[in-house]
Amino acid sequence: MTISSGLSWIKVLRERHGELVQLRNSNSSRSERLFGDKQTVKTTPTYDVKKLDKLITRIAVEIRHLDESIKETNAKAEIVGFKKDESVLGEVV
Numbered sequence: 001m002t003i004s005s006g007l008s009w010i011k012v013l014r015e016r017h018g019e020l021v022q023l024r025n026s027n028s029s030r031s032e033r034l035f036g037d038k039q040t041v042k043t044t045p046t047y048d049v050k051k052l053d054k055l056i057t058r059i060a061v062e063i064r065h066l067d068e069s070i071k072e073t074n075a076k077a078e079i080v081g082f083k084k085d086e087s088v089l090g091e092v093v
Contacts, residue, residue, distance in 0.1 A: 003070060003073060003074065003077070006066060006069070006070050006073075007070065009066065010063060010066050010067060010070070013059055013062055013063045013066070014063060016059055017056065017059045017060060017063060020052065020055060020056045020059065021056060023047070023052070024047075024049075024052055024053070024056065030043070030044050030045075030046050031043045032044075
C-alpha cells in the first residue's frame with residue numbers, strides 16, 4: 001500500500017467510524033410512549049448494541065494501526081528531488 005492510498009483509506013475509516021458513533025449515540029433505539037394510569041416509555045434497541053460497539057472498536061483499532069504504520073513509513077522515507085537550502089530564509093541586516 002502506498003502512503004497516498006493509506007491516507008485515503010484512513011479517511012474512509014474515520015468517516016465510517018464517525019457515522020457509526022453518531023448512529024450509536026442518536027438513532028440506535030426506538031421509544032414508545034404508552035399512556036394510561038401512568039406514562040410509560042418503552043425503549044427498544046434498533047440495532048444489536050454489542051455488534052455495533054464491536055464494529056466501532058474494530059474500526060478504531062484499524063485506524064490506530066494504519067496511522068502508526070503511515071507515521072513509521074513516513075519517518076523512513078526520503079523526499080526525492082529536493083535539497084534543503086537555508087540561505088533562502090535570508091538575513092535581515
